[in-house]
Amino acid sequence: MTNEERGDLPPEGDSPEELRVQRSEEEVEVGVREREAGSVNVRKSVRTDREEVRVPKRREEVEIERVPAGEGSGETPDAEIGEDEVVVQVFEEEVVVSKRVVLKEEIRLRKRVVEEEEVVEVDLRKEEVEIDDQTTHGERRGERR
Secondary structure (H helix, E strand, O other): OOHHHHOOOOOOOOOOOOOOOOOOEOOOOOOOOOOOOOOOOOOOOOOOOOOOOOOOOOEOOOOOOOOOOOOOOOOOOOOOOOOOOOOOOOOEOOOOOOOOOOOOOOOOOOOOOOOOOOOOOOOOOEOOOOOOOOOOOOOOOOOOO
8 A cells, every 4th residue: 555545645735745856868859951071073184196297199290301302303384483371280189177075975974872870879868766764653663564
């Protein structure tokens, strides 16, 4: 039978002599938060390299050969003396350089989420209550219940 059942103590809260003791302990609450861990910078720059490209090309040249008239070649009966002009066109190849932009590579950046587990050690405090009841209500000394 408890003290309350015997009527020794009034119901809770009715007595000014009542003493209350509270016991507490810490509990851990673990979570995560997002923070910036850094960044990845991708920077393009332009570099100019000089290259030598050998290009074969052709050109025409005019050879002029003067040959003296040989003996016995005689006169040309219908030849006249007068001004005359002959034009011989001469061609050559010239190097033509053109440049074009050609896509060589594409850089793709993707972010992915990697899950991992981290073990965290936490010290938690808790209160313990030890009660040493040395009362002997209605008992004879040396008698145990």
